[in-house]
Amino acid sequence: MPPKFKFTRDEITSAALDLTRKAGPDGLTARALAEALGCSVKPIFGLFKSMEEVQGAVLSAARELYLSFLAEDMAAGKYPPYKASGMGYIRFAREEKELFKLLFMCDRKGEPPEAGKEMDVIIPLIMKNTGLSREKAERFHLELWIFVHGIASMIATSYLDWEMETVSGVLTDAYMGLKARFCGEAGE
Amino acid sequence: MPPKFKFTRDEITSAALDLTRKAGPDGLTARALAEALGCSVKPIFGLFKSMEEVQGAVLSAARELYLSFLAEDMAAGKYPPYKASGMGYIRFAREEKELFKLLFMCDRKGEPPEAGKEMDVIIPLIMKNTGLSREKAERFHLELWIFVHGIASMIATSYLDWEMETVSGVLTDAYMGLKARFCGEAGE
C-alpha cells in the first residue's frame, strides 16, 4: 500500500560519498545531499536514522573503495604483492585526497592503519622475503609503513606531488635500504 | 577617558590557544573563548576584528610554540642539530597533538613542511655530514623528513604511541640506513 521509495540506501550513500569527495566531511550536510539527489531531506531520513548514520555509511563506502584500489594494484601484477599494497595506499591518497584523510588521518585510538587481519598475510610474506623472525618482520613492516604513510599523507595534503613512477622508485629504494639494515646486507 | 581594557590581545590569544589545544580548532568559538576568559564576547571583538583573526593569532602562536620545541631540543645538545630538528618535530606532535594537526596536517598547497628558510641551514649541514651534492642532499632530507613526518603524524593521530627514546633509536637507524643508501656504505 505505501508508495515506492524514490531512492535506495545505496544511491544515497553513493551521493554522500561523492559530496564528501568534493567538499570534505563538512560538505556533507542533509540539505546539500538532498540537493545532489534532487529531492528534499525527507527521503534521507526515511532510510537513515540520522546524518551520523549517513556518515557511517560513507566511511564504509570509502573503506570499500580503498580496498578496490588495493585489489586493483594487486591484480595488475605490475609490482610484487607487498609493494602493491603500499602503492595502492599511496594511489588512493593521490586520487582520493578527502577520503584518504577521512580514513587514515583522523584520531582512531587503537587500530593501526590498514588494521589487523591483513597483518596475518603480510607479516609471513615479509618473513618469507627477508628471512626475518616474526618480531623483526613486524618491526620491518611498521617502519616501512611509516614511510609509506608519510608519503601518502603528504600527497593527500598537497605537501608533495609525486607521480606514481617516482613513488615506485623511492619505495623500492626504501625497501632495499631497510632490508640491508635489518638483514645485514642480505641478498634477494 | 575610556575604561581600561580587561584583557590584552596576548591574553586572549593565549586562552584561544589553550582552547584549541584541548578541543581542536572546532572548539575555538567566540562564546567558549569568552567563558574561558570569564567575560562576554565583547572584549574579544574589541581587540580582534573577527574570529578569523583570532584563529590567525592562534596559528602564529602555535607556530611559535613549535619553534620553542625545536629550540629546546637544539639547545639541550642531547642530539646533533639535524637530528634534534626531527626530534623536536616529533615531540611537538606527541605533546601538542591538536596544534600539530593544525600546523602540519592541513592542506597547504605550495610550502613544504617546515618551509624554506630553514632549508638554507639544513641542506648545507647534510652536505657537510654526508659529502653529498646539493641535489642529493635535498633528496636525502626529503626522504628522511617523510619518515619523520610519518612518525609524527601517526603519533598525533594516536596510531602510534612511541616513547621519545624509541623514536631516537629508530631515527638514528633510519639516518644511517639512508646514508648507506645514498653514499654507498660511506662511514661517519
Add this chain to the structure above:
DNA sequence: GCCGTTGCATAACTGGCGTTACCTATTATA
C-alpha cells in the same frame, strides 16, 4: 474504483555559530 498506508515536499523548530545594537559602567581629564 476505493481505501488505508506511508513516502514525499514544504516549512517549520531547535540550537549553535559569528556578529552587533543598546545600554551601563568606568576612567582620565578639565
Add this chain to the structure above:
DNA sequence: TATAATAGGTAACGCCAGTTATGCAACGGC
C-alpha cells in the same frame, strides 16, 4: 567633582546545521 569617551554585559539578529510536524500524493489489496 562633572564630563566625555568608550570598554563591557546583555540580548538580540541572521545564518545554517539537524531534525520533524503537517498535509499531499502514490500505491497495492479489496
